[in-house]
Amino acid sequence: MAPTLTSNSFLLTTTPHSRLTTRRSRQVVFAKKAAAPSAKSADDSSNSKPFFNFDFDFSKLPDVKSLVPVVAANPSSGLNFGNQRRKDPGTVFVAGATGQAGIRIAQTLLRQGFSVRAGVPDLSAAQELARLAVNYSIISNDESKRLNAVDSAFEDPESIARAIGNASKLVVTIGPSENGPNAQVTTSDAFQVIQAAELANVGHVAIIYDGSSATASTNNVLDGISSFFNNLFAKSQPLTITEFLQKLATTNVSYTLIKTKLTEDYAAESSYNLVVLAEGSAGATDFKQVAKSQIASLVAEVFSNTSVAENKVVEVFTDPSAPSKAIDELFSAIPEDGRRKAYLDAIAKAKAEEEAIKASEEAREAIEEAREAAEAARSLEGEVQKLKQKEARTASVAAEAQKKAEAAGASVESFLSKAKGMTSGMRSGMPSGLSWETLSSQIKSAVQKTDDEEPKVRIATVRGQAKARSLPSLKAVVKKPKDTPKPKAKETEKQTRNVFGGLFKQETIYIDDD
Numbered sequence: 001m002a003p004t005l006t007s008n009s010f011l012l013t014t015t016p017h018s019r020l021t022t023r024r025s026r027q028v029v030f031a032k033k034a035a036a037p038s039a040k041s042a043d044d045s046s047n048s049k050p051f052f053n054f055d056f057d058f059s060k061l062p063d064v065k066s067l068v069p070v071v072a073a074n075p076s077s078g079l080n081f082g083n084q085r086r087k088d089p090g091t092v093f094v095a096g097a098t099g100q101a102g103i104r105i106a107q108t109l110l111r112q113g114f115s116v117r118a119g120v121p122d123l124s125a126a127q128e129l130a131r132l133a134v135n136y137s138i139i140s141n142d143e144s145k146r147l148n149a150v151d152s153a154f155e156d157p158e159s160i161a162r163a164i165g166n167a168s169k170l171v172v173t174i175g176p177s178e179n180g181p182n183a184q185v186t187t188s189d190a191f192q193v194i195q196a197a198e199l200a201n202v203g204h205v206a207i208i209y210d211g212s213s214a215t216a217s218t219n220n221v222l223d224g225i226s227s228f229f230n231n232l233f234a235k236s237q238p239l240t241i242t243e244f245l246q247k248l249a250t251t252n253v254s255y256t257l258i259k260t261k262l263t264e265d266y267a268a269e270s271s272y273n274l275v276v277l278a279e280g281s282a283g284a285t286d287f288k289q290v291a292k293s294q295i296a297s298l299v300a301e302v303f304s305n306t307s308v309a310e311n312k313v314v315e316v317f318t319d320p321s322a323p324s325k326a327i328d329e330l331f332s333a334i335p336e337d338g339r340r341k342a343y344l345d346a347i348a349k350a351k352a353e354e355e356a357i358k359a360s361e362e363a364r365e366a367i368e369e370a371r372e373a374a375e376a377a378r379s380l381e382g383e384v385q386k387l388k389q390k391e392a393r394t395a396s397v398a399a400e401a402q403k404k405a406e407a408a409g410a411s412v413e414s415f416l417s418k419a420k421g422m423t424s425g426m427r428s429g430m431p432s433g434l435s436w437e438t439l440s441s442q443i444k445s446a447v448q449k450t451d452d453e454e455p456k457v458r459i460a461t462v463r464g465q466a467k468a469r470s471l472p473s474l475k476a477v478v479k480k481p482k483d484t485p486k487p488k489a490k491e492t493e494k495q496t497r498n499v500f501g502g503l504f505k506q507e508t509i510y511i512d513d514d
Contacts, residue, residue, distance in 0.1 A: 074180035078187030084165060087201065091115040092303060093167035095160070095193045096185050098122075098129075099178030101208060101262060101292045105171055108296040114303065117167050119160070121180055154179060160196035168203045169303050173208030175262065186238035191247055198253050202304040205255045206299050207248075209241060212261040212289065226376040245313065247340035256309040257301050257337075260316040262375040263289040270294060272318035277314040279337075285319030294318070301327040312338045343442065 034111065096102040106116050122125050126149045133139045152163035164170065174195045178185040190207060197205050207474035239247070241259075248255060259279065263269055270291035298316065302309045308331045381423050493510040 017458070031339075032093050040115075059142065068174070080218045087168040087203065088115065088166045089168050089203075091117060091165075091167040092171060093117045093119060093164045093202070094118045095154075095170065095172040095190075095494045096178045096180075097149070097174075098180050099173055099185065100181075101173040101175065101210070101295060102178055104265075104292045104296040105173070105299050106147070107139060110139055110146055111285045112300040114300070115146040116148065117163070117165055118147060118149045119163055120149050121151075121153045121183075123149065123151050154185065154192055154246060157192050157195035157199055160193055161199040164196060164200040164202060167200075169205070169306070170197045170202045171208070171299055171303075173207040173210065174209040175208070178210075183502045187241060187244040188238045194248060194251055194253060195256075197318070198251050202253060204303070204310070205253050206302055207257045208262075208295055208299070209254060210262045211259060211261045212263070216455060244336075249337065249343045254306065254310045256306075256311075257313045258295070258316050259296070259314070260295060261289040261296060262292050265291045265505060267291060269318045272320045273322040274330065275300060275317050275319045275322050276334065277315045277317075278334050279315060281315060290316055290318050298327075308332060310336075311340050313337045320447055 027213070067363065090113070092114050095105045095115055096104050097106045097116075098120050109116050110383060118126075120371070130144065130147075134141065134144050136166050150163040150165070152160055154160075166292075170193065172185065172190050174187055174190045176184045187209075194207075245257065248257070251475050267289070269288045272288060272292065275287055295316070305327055308328055312331065312334050314331070316333055370471060495508045495510070497506055497508075499506050500503070
């Protein structure tokens with residue numbers, strides 16, 4: 001049986017053969033080639049066949065989309081996208097693998113031993129191309145096992161990054177007929193692929209810029225009108241190559257940008273040797289165009305030795321008199337892209353300025369903190385002085401309180417001693433040094449002294465005294481007071497109790513007011 005494909009897989013695996021099967025079926029491909037296909041098996045022809053230029057005559061094909069590799073949009077067990085977290089250094093993602101240059105790049109990479117993840121916009125048509133490619137020995141069975149087609153259109157970086165998978169290298173071609181057989185890949189489309197490569201952590205990106213369409217002019221009026229309206233109604237104008245290079249330099253992806261003018265593989269330039277010059281070299285326009293198969297071989301050589309072509313922008317042409325050179329010789333004399341260096345220098349300068357500003361702000365903050373600390377120290381010193389004054393006043397008040405406490409203690413002790421003496425005297429009947437005779441004699445002498453004293457009221461003048469002597473004596477008439485009933489004596493009740501432990505006695509008299 002022939003190699004079979006399903007809509008869920010483009011890993012071209014051969015079904016088990018019966019022991020009675022001696023011949024493998026062949027399928028027909030619409031291709032322009034020098035001789036009829038060999039009758040040998042695919043495995044034998046892959047080892048002994050001459051170099052195939054892959055020169056398709058697309059104008060004679062009934063359906064050009066039949067050349068697109070096929071794989072399902074939703075992968076199943078038959079589709080192997082690879083480990084997303086671990087990059088394979090031998091896997092290359094070809095954006096626009098159904099383009100004029102993209103399909104040749106994919107074929108050349110497979111021949112050089114790389115695994116290819118082919119980004120295709122139409123997976124339903126890829127199965128036919130895979131069968132045709134295998135049966136007409138465009139790719140061998142071993143190469144078909146390293147070919148994995150994935151759904152990838154130039155829509156957004158996120159979807160392209162998912163399609164990239166475990167590929168560590170990526171190639172995209174800017175030019176007409178590079179997004180399928182007819183659609184164009186613009187610089188804006190290519191930059192989306194670059195952004196996707198940055199998201200997917202791709203190690204190296206090769207960009208082919210086909211300048212033949214920019215300089216080619218036709219006399220077809222309809223082409224001019226079509227181009228005018230396409231630009232008029234486009235959502236956004238594509239980037240210029242200068243703008244594209246400026247934006248490319250700002251990414252974190254290592255790149256090699258190849259400016260060239262592509263031509264068909266059957267052109268005479270395909271037999272010339274390549275010339276690689278630095279961007280903007282004088283006299284570059286005098287050289288010839290480059291065949292698509294030649295640029296595909298150059299990309300494969302770049303991916304085999306990325307260090308020599310890293311971050312370089314070159315112009316590639318052909319020259320019939322130029323000697324054949326290896327990739328190291330072609331790229332060793334090319335300097336790195338000045339845009340990337342200028343961008344990195346600008347980033348370093350901006351970072352240094354930012355750090356200087358940050359250091360200045362930190363110094364200003366440190367000065368402000370020092371000033372606040374000095375103010376806090378002065379404030380703290382004032383508080384300490386206030387505390388010392390309060391402590392001195394507290395000590396003074398404590399000393400006065402101590403003196404008063406000592407004085408109060410002495411008076412209390414004297415009072416207690418007297419109270420003890422009175423208590424002991426009461427218990428013995430009379431205080432010491434005091435007797436009832438002494439007390440009564442003192443009271444008697446005081447009463448007698450009061451009676452012997454002369455009246456304090458005297459007549460102030462002699463005339464008054466004489467007049468008083470001449471007055472007749474009159475008999476006093478005493479009026480008897482009326483008999484009034486004596487008020488009823490109030491009933492009283494007296495109660496005596498000891499207080500302060502018998503030191504004093506308290507008498508309480510209760511009077512009945514009724």
